[in-house]
Amino acid sequence: GCARVSAQHTKFPEGFIFGVATAAHQIEGAWNVSGKGENVWDRFTHTQPEMVADLTNGDVAVDSYNRYLEDVEALEYLGVDFYRLSLSWARILPNGRIDEINPDGLRYYHALLDALAEKNIKPLVTLFHWDLPQKLQDLGGWANPELVDYFYDYSDLCFREFGDKIKSWITFNEPYEICEDAYGDILKAPGLNSHGVGNYLCSNTLLKAHAEAYHLYDQIYRPKQGGNIMISINSIWYEPSDPNNEEQVTLAETANQFKFGWFAHPIFTEEGGYPAQMVENVARQSEMEGLARSRLQQFNDYWIQRIKGTSDYLGINHYTTFLVTGPGVDPTAKSPSWLKDIGAVTTMEVGGDSASTWLRVYPSGFANLLRWCKRNYNDPIIFITENGFSDRGTLEDYGRISYYNDYLSEILNVIYNDDVNVIGYTAWTLMDNFEWRAGFSERFGFYYVNITDPNLPRTPKLSVEYFKQLIANRELPQDDRFKEPSLKARED
Numbered sequence: 001g002c003a004r005v006s007a008q009h010t011k012f013p014e015g016f017i018f019g020v021a022t023a024a025h026q027i028e029g030a031w032n033v034s035g036k037g038e039n040v041w042d043r044f045t046h047t048q049p050e051m052v053a054d055l056t057n058g059d060v061a062v063d064s065y066n067r068y069l070e071d072v073e074a075l076e077y078l079g080v081d082f083y084r085l086s087l088s089w090a091r092i093l094p095n096g097r098i099d100e101i102n103p104d105g106l107r108y109y110h111a112l113l114d115a116l117a118e119k120n121i122k123p124l125v126t127l128f129h130w131d132l133p134q135k136l137q138d139l140g141g142w143a144n145p146e147l148v149d150y151f152y153d154y155s156d157l158c159f160r161e162f163g164d165k166i167k168s169w170i171t172f173n174e175p176y177e178i179c180e181d182a183y184g185d186i187l188k189a190p191g192l193n194s195h196g197v198g199n200y201l202c203s204n205t206l207l208k209a210h211a212e213a214y215h216l217y218d219q220i221y222r223p224k225q226g227g228n229i230m231i232s233i234n235s236i237w238y239e240p241s242d243p244n245n246e247e248q249v250t251l252a253e254t255a256n257q258f259k260f261g262w263f264a265h266p267i268f269t270e271e272g273g274y275p276a277q278m279v280e281n282v283a284r285q286s287e288m289e290g291l292a293r294s295r296l297q298q299f300n301d302y303w304i305q306r307i308k309g310t311s312d313y314l315g316i317n318h319y320t321t322f323l324v325t326g327p328g329v330d331p332t333a334k335s336p337s338w339l340k341d342i343g344a345v346t347t348m349e350v351g352g353d354s355a356s357t358w359l360r361v362y363p364s365g366f367a368n369l370l371r372w373c374k375r376n377y378n379d380p381i382i383f384i385t386e387n388g389f390s391d392r393g394t395l396e397d398y399g400r401i402s403y404y405n406d407y408l409s410e411i412l413n414v415i416y417n418d419d420v421n422v423i424g425y426t427a428w429t430l431m432d433n434f435e436w437r438a439g440f441s442e443r444f445g446f447y448y449v450n451i452t453d454p455n456l457p458r459t460p461k462l463s464v465e466y467f468k469q470l471i472a473n474r475e476l477p478q479d480d481r482f483k484e485p486s487l488k489a490r491e492d
């Protein structure tokens with residue numbers, strides 16, 4: 001061909017760091033022992049077990065509460081620079097409130113942090129990865145603005161208690177999934193299905209809670225502890241299905257503002273507040289519905305300023321791309337809803353597939369997202385806090401290896417060709433675990449876990465060797481054994 005192709009870079013820049021992630025509710029188990037309180041996922045899976053594809057739950061999960069030393073060994077074998085884990089709020093504060101602290105909860109995390117320190121693995125710790133104490137959900141959860149104060153107290157305790165051992169914090173994992181899936185829909189616990197209403201109440205509380213935790217850390221703890229703190233925002237990247245169709249291009253931009261911009265715009269832009277297009281669309285829809293006020297309440301000036309600039313890095317969880325096919329209402333959209341408010345029809349029909357319907361393999365979408373973030377958010381320092389691939393659980397997981405290889409290649413492309421400032425990468429996930437409503441039917445792990453064996457043995461998949469070699473050499477592995485045999489045969 002005559003296209004100018006720059007050589008594929010394979011080597012990561014000096015100082016780039018690698019890790020893997022998990023989340024408390026997906027791995028710990030021990031749901032009601034040693035003083036842990038009930039959380040929204042305990043309640044959801046116990047009262048509506050049919051909501052989980054294979055009827056599993058997090059009661060035992062992969063028992064990391066008891067097997068954390070095995071997990072640390074697996075991390076050591078991989079050679080990771082850091083381990084991203086989350087703290088279970090209800091394990092530390094059974095009722096969610098600061099007036100009752102569970103000493104066994106603190107002890108567990110201290111033991112885990114000490115085991116990591118011994119292996120020189122740095123913890124990157126998420127304060128909230130979806131497992132709200134049920135007692136706080138009973139008060140309305142994130143739809144209740146009072147949660148700002150409850151999250152402040154919980155964060156304060158965590159910074160004080162663990163801040164000497166934890167130098168990197170994440171406030172919230174994926175605010176979109178929290179507010180839209182759990183409040184606006186039934187896709188995550190508690191599944192309130194308050195579409196077009198609860199989702200926006202949630203985002204107002206969550207962004208304020210995030211900002212207050214940031215300022216607390218920044219002003220009180222950072223001077224003594226010297227760490228950093230960020231938020232992890234999930235994106236589904238939207239592209240026009242026909243890049244030459246102006247209308248689709250505009251609608252894809254609107255969709256990206258609704259998805260990523262919903263939480264990124266208030267924190268990472270000079271202007272602050274929700275994206276203008278989002279404010280306008282929801283106001284217009286609300287008016288058409290005969291409402292006196294928009295379902296999306298704008299922040300006042302105090303909160304716009306208070307929320308702006310409250311993240312040291314832009315944490316990005318990225319997995320997949322959707323296409324925008326045209327204007328209108330998505331056939332799956334409820335009324336009213338976030339999806340209807342966008343005003344675009346979307347499709348997942350793009351790239352290769354995985355075990356998850358929502359996860360399509362489309363690496364170039366990742367590069368486009370990263371370049372878009374550089375442009376829209378004033379060239380932030382970007383930390384990839386999740387990226388990964390699901391299958392049904394094979395040990396020869398060539399699909400996972402090629403996913404990682406192709407998505408990591410795109411990171412190298414944007415670093416070297418577009419000067420995007422990506423400084424770290426986190427793979428989801430260390431071992432197969434409780435994949436929320438998919439249970440164990442979709443597997444994202446480097447290690448396979450046989451959940452029918454009471455010992456829950458962790459067995460390395462081929463991707464363990466791939467990721468280990470990547471980290472050891474700071475370079476994309478070129479080794480033939482990581483290529484799918486059928487593809488290899490075709491090349492020979």
Ligand code: PNW
Nearest residue numbers: 023173174234235236319320358428435
């Ligand atoms: C993340 N999407 O969720 C979560 O942070 C993890 O707890 C979860 O296990 C993992 O990804 C795999 O699902 C996502 O639609 C949910 O793009 C949805 C999307 C991405 C991530």
